[in-house]
Amino acid sequence: MNGAETLVQTLLASGIRVCFANPGTSEMHFVAALDRHPEMRCILCLFEGGVSGAADGYFRMSGEVAATLLHLAPGFGNAFANLHNARKAQSGVLNIMGDHADYHLRFEAPLKGDTVGVSQAVSHWTRVVSEPGRVASDAADAVQAARAKNGQIATLILPANMAWDPAEGHAVAPPPPLLRRPLPDEIAAAARALRQPGAVLLVDGPVLWSDLGLLAKRLTKAAGARLMQPFFVSRFRRGTGAVKIERMAYRTPENQNLLKGAPALVLCGTSRPAGFFAYPGLPSTPDDPDTRLIDLCSADMDIGWTLQALAEELGEAELGPEDFVTLDLPALPEGDLTLTKVGEAVAALMPDNAVVVDEGISASYYLAPGLKRARGHDALTITGGSIGFGLPNAVGAAVACPDRKVVVLEGDGSGMYTLQSLWTMAREGLDVTVVIFANRGYQILRDELAAVGVREVGRNISRMFGPRGTAWPGCGLLTWRGSMRLLPRRWRSVAPV
Amino acid sequence: MNGAETLVQTLLASGIRVCFANPGTSEMHFVAALDRHPEMRCILCLFEGGVSGAADGYFRMSGEVAATLLHLAPGFGNAFANLHNARKAQSGVLNIMGDHADYHLRFEAPLKGDTVGVSQAVSHWTRVVSEPGRVASDAADAVQAARAKNGQIATLILPANMAWDPAEGHAVAPPPPLLRRPLPDEIAAAARALRQPGAVLLVDGPVLWSDLGLLAKRLTKAAGARLMQPFFVSRFRRGTGAVKIERMAYRTPENQNLLKGAPALVLCGTSRPAGFFAYPGLPSTPDDPDTRLIDLCSADMDIGWTLQALAEELGEAELGPEDFVTLDLPALPEGDLTLTKVGEAVAALMPDNAVVVDEGISASYYLAPGLKRARGHDALTITGGSIGFGLPNAVGAAVACPDRKVVVLEGDGSGMYTLQSLWTMAREGLDVTVVIFANRGYQILRDELAAVGVREVGRNISRMFGPRGTAWPGCGLLTWRGSMRLLPRRWRSVAPV
Secondary structure, X not given: OEHHHHHHHHHHHOOXXXXXXXXXXXXXXXXXXXXXXXXXXXXXXXXXXXXXXXXXXXXXXXXXXEEEEEOOHHHHHHHHHHHHHHXXXXXXXXXXXXXXXXXXXXXXXXXXXOHHHHHHOOOOEEEEOXXXXXXXXXXXXXXXXXXXXXXXXXXXXXXXXXXXXXXOOOOOOOOXXXXXXXXXXXXXXXXHHHOOOOOXXXXXXXXXXXXXXXXXXXXXXXXXXXXXXOOOOOOEEEOOOOEOOEEOOOOHHHHHHHHOOOOEEEEEOOOOOOOOOOOOXXXXXXXXXXXXXEEXXXXXXXXXXXXXXXXXXXXXXXXXXXXXXXXXXXXXOOOOXXXXXXXXXXXXXXXXXXXXXXXXXXXXXXXXXXXXXXXXXXXXXXXXXXXXXXXXXXXXXXXXXXXXXXEEEEEHHHHOOOOOHHHHHHHHOOOEXXXXXXXXXXXXXXXXXXXXXXXXXXXXXXXXXXXXXXXXXXXXXXXXXXXXXXOXXXXXXXXXX | XXXXXXXXXXXXXXXXXXXXXXOOHHHHHHHHHHHOOOOOEEEEOOOHHHHHXXXXXXXXXXXXXXXXXXXXXXXXXHHHHHHHHHHHOOOOEEEEEEEOOHHHHHOOOOOOOOHHHHHHOOOOEEEEOOXXXXXXXXXXXXXXXXXXXXXXXXXXXXXXXXXXXXXXXXXXXXXXXXXXXXXXXXXHHHHHHHOOOOOEEEXXXXXXXXXXXXXXXXXXXXXXXXXXXXXXXXXXXEOOOOEOOEEOOOOHHHHHHHHOOOOEEEEEOOOOOOOOOOOOOOOOOOOOOOOEEEEEEOOOOOHHHHHHHHHHHHOOOOOOHHHEOOOOXXXXXXXXXXXXXXXXXXXXXXXXXXXXXXXXXXXXXHHHHHHHOOOOEEEEOOXXXXXXXXXXXXXXXXXXXXXXXXXXXXXXXXXXXXXXXXXXXXXXXXXXXXXXXXXXXXXXXHHHHXXXXXXXXXXXXXXXXXXXXXXXXXXXXXXXXXOOOOOOHHHHHHOOO
């Protein structure tokens, strides 16, 4: 028995059942140990960004931590962007990063790199195993860290000799530490603030897809407050049957209008809204300067307890049909292909309780009106702003929810970052339908360039934003995967795969 | 005029002519400034790993630093792996990483990340611009840093408001500082050591492709010493006309045999050889325990001066035909398709002075005998061991050498990491021929698993190493790009694109 074997046994004993993997040479003993335990489901991704994005999507839809198997420093670098997105989604991810045998690190082997440095730049928790006999307990600590504070990025660095040297036994991850809660006075003050007409309760986390949403709705209804959610979130319920929660917008001026005149903005499961970027002449935050901001419960605190405590102060109103999105399926559209009609077509045909991974970026704006009218579904959005999250997240969501249809709405620019995930979808036989919106350029950059006041576009801009020099034509080529046929026949004919 | 404009003017005034780019929203003013200067060649890559790998290849073939344009933290993360390879190749790369406006960083915007941390994990030099008026001088310092010590990774982080705020003037990068040289006593001791029969001079850097190779050959011939090079190097000359330099092997036992009994191993432009990985029971380094190791001149020191100083001690022997590789083109092979024959076919048909980017990994071993017999060419190898270097490096090499044929020998596993570079090759009309060796699995991992003593292979290993459960079949599907037709017609028919 060696350290790698104790690691796999510890992961299994701690409830880890899935390992998204892109192994390299320094992980061979870990790989051999995984091979002895077919009860761990190992899923190969052909690029580490696919690994980390899949672990993110898996956590978003299952609430369970998956392990990743990543190659030392540069392999982890490839996973970095989707770990960033996972971090911003408050997803728990357990990375196992291989490394050289510790005694080999004083020589300049090609793959020697700053494993700790690159990990710490995105992980909440990083540890290097220093004794083979501690692999098990370190792994248990890592699992606990990944589950702590509602979900963290935890990275365990495993030098090759810690994996291959003899070790015995396994450990079990202790439960995550209790979540921090607001003080009673803070609850009381927030409740008083929410009773003011026009006050807003801004919620995120499981409130947006679990029964906590009902609780939040009942207490804000009792208080007469507005219930809102950020624009980019890990997961939210949308379509028929969803609790009505106002969604904030992408751009700061729209959010300034939404929040204008609110006497109080109470945060529960989120932090103060901020612009996606700063722009000259615009504030960083959209809240009204006269609004009282109450940072009641951050994303890593006890959100459920906090809502319950608020409800005890404010009471809970009965909910009626007006508090839920009612069935309003759009008809199958006809005529010229537009993005709005694609949104309607997806909504009309999407089965109940689907998972929609939305990385349409500039297209998403036009798709949203249709999708709001779809059957009830979970929507996952790009929390960290680093494109390339969509296809990998869909892999993880489909692994977590094998009985649900997963639909990815994907920009062509975004899709190019992590298109290797298409292979994993096919290989694992995942029920994923991918829609690519091919405007053949970075349309969002054209929009952003206009937003910072640049009007002239010359050779270098047109060379850096994509092959087209022209503006967004309003629709694009659609490429289809999977079994669901969303498009009317006529569109399919103009949009060959 | 704003900070971004002073940045572009500084880059141009400092001799930077190419910018490999994957811009994001936080770089819009930099993008706009680039657009006003069409004399800067901006080349779009659809993924940041393509950007950094192209800058690496560009430096390897031109000796000139290219700029990269990278999005804040996670975008740089995507570039990380090929920056690692560039660092190990001693390539100079100047990264311009955007960031939020500095005053926006106290809020939790989606893309906020540890820009400094992720940069420092791979860059030799990192600086955040802190005043718009210092963009120009900071950029000049960054160019100097990228050129210093024979080539470094330099990263300038440009908060958006430093780019958009008013600024005037530009700066010019000072020349890089003088390179450090060995002391006279060290030269004399190394020269004495090289006079011992069987002593080895191990060289790297420009010695492998410039006239310094002639000098190294003359002085080792005069001393009666062996002249050797590491296995993985930034660039080396191969084929007809190349100076004969013994190439070390991939695996430690082979290198132990190569170096056995050498009384001295003198390092010039490189560091002590180390195993690609450590293996149980094998030493980390292949040099004979009885060999005297002389660390004369590291990769960041004055290699040319050092060789000249050695030559002054040892003299320079006349070189004859026996010191160069003579023309020995293989015939066009016939019969069944094998990797060895592919190497011979490429060698037989490759034009003079091509650039071969070799990321064939497990296939490369079989290709090498043929390629040694090709017309004279430069070969680029995977210095940092992080796969996905080949296609991006070929982009940079082709931009640097528009009049030379670039051939990429690419494993299918490696190619999947950065296949977005195929798009840039096509868009820029680069003369690149890509050969994909599709064994449909990570064959190198099968080899490495055997190397660590694992013989049984079960479900999880076969799921993580690729779709096939079988061993390497000896040949693979070949996919072709570009104008050169290397394959005999019969093979082309079995290898449709």
